[in-house]
Amino acid sequence: MKTYKNAVSPTLFKRLQxxxxxxxxxxxxxxxxxxxxxxxNTMDYSWFHIVSQEGSVGSQIxxxxxSCLISALDAVHEPIxxxxxIRIGLITATHEPIQHEPHTDxxxxxxxxxxxxxNSDGDTIIYNEKYDLTSGVNSKDYKDKIDLTVNTTxxxxxxKLIIFDGLTYHASTTPTTTPRRVAINFNYR
Numbered sequence: 161m162k163t164y165k166n167a168v169s170p171t172l173f174k175r176l177q178x179x180x181x182x183x184x185x186x187x188x189x190x191x192x193x194x195x196x197x198x199x200x201n202t203m204d205y206s207w208f209h210i211v212s213q214e215g216s217v218g219s220q221i222x223x224x225x226x227s228c229l230i231s232a233l234d235a236v237h238e239p240i241x242x243x244x245x246i247r248i249g250l251i252t253a254t255h256e257p258i259q260h261e262p263h264t265d266x267x268x269x270x271x272x273x274x275x276x277x278x279n280s281d282g283d284t285i286i287y288n289e290k291y292d293l294t295s296g297v298n299s300k301d302y303k304d305k306i307d308l309t310v311n312t313t314x315x316x317x318x319x320k321l322i323i324f325d326g327l328t329y330h331a332s333t334t335p336t337t338t339p340r341r342v343a344i345n346f347n348y349r
Contacts, residue, residue, distance in 0.1 A: 161286050161312060161328075167232040167275060167321035176228045177277050177318065179221050180248060181342065185209055187250055206260075206332075211246035211344075222246075229346055232275065232321055244270060246346040251282060254334040262308055262329040264291045264299045266347045270326035276316040277342040282335035283313040284343075290327040303329060316341055 168176065179185065187207040210218040211225045219225070225246060233240050244266060262285070265272055274284060288311045291299040308329055314322050316335075324330070326347055335341045 161314070161322055161324040162236070162238075163314065164232070164236050164321045164323075165317065166319050167235065168228045168319055169231065170319075172228055172231065173319045176224060179224060180209075180277055180344075185219075185221065185248075207250040207252070209248040209250075211248060212243060213245045213247075215242075225344065229273070229275065229344070233273075233348075236321070236323075238271075238323060241349045244268075244347045244349065246344065248277075248342065248344050249332070251332060251334055251341045253336055253339050255336065257282070257336050258334045259285065260332045260334075262287055262303055262331040264327055264329060265345065266326055267291065267293070267299050268326075269293070270347050270349050271323060272326040272328070272330070273321060273323045273344075273346045273348065274314070275321045275344040275346075276318060277344065278316065278318050278338070278340070280316040280335045280338040280341040282333045282338075282341035283315050284322065285313050285331045285333065286311045286322075286324060287329040287331075289329055290325060291329065293327070299329075316343060 211222045287308045289308050291302055295302045
């Protein structure tokens with residue numbers, strides 16, 4: 161995993177932060193955060209806003225978000241061919257921290273980036289293990305057959321970017337001391 165603080169220029173980041181945290185961005189409820197919630201864990205929910213997915217624009221702020229991400233990737237000399245998905249996630253506070261299910265975002269060779277929009281608790285957990293594309297099963301079933309070990313954690317800090325191999329299992333955690341944890345999660349090649 162690579163970590164970059166102040167990934168987006170300060171003025172551009174403030175504009176991005178204002179646009180996303182303003183009341184004008186629609187948020188959509190999901191009753192699961194990683195995989196469909198078959199355990200009926202009522203606390204495994206989150207809110208999301210799809211910016212783009214597989215070339216389809218899904219948001220009025222897609223140009224701003226893509227420009228900020230491309231600028232940040234250029235600044236850290238991280239090549240990008242195409243975004244496969246850009247999703248903004250919002251996780252609200254719980255009384256005790258709840259770790260969501262470890263997962264991969266995409267089941268193909270790619271990289272994953274997370275740009276945090278606010279300071280928060282609710283760490284991202286990065287595991288040592290990766291999904292094996294040749295396993296013949298989906299990433300959830302593969303995860304259920306292996307033992308995951310924590311490699312590192314990343315605490316959300318505004319304008320911090322983390323990048324890692326997209327086949328690496330990772331998980332979010334709910335905040336307990338801040339009302340919300342907001343991050344742009346993106347997948348690219």
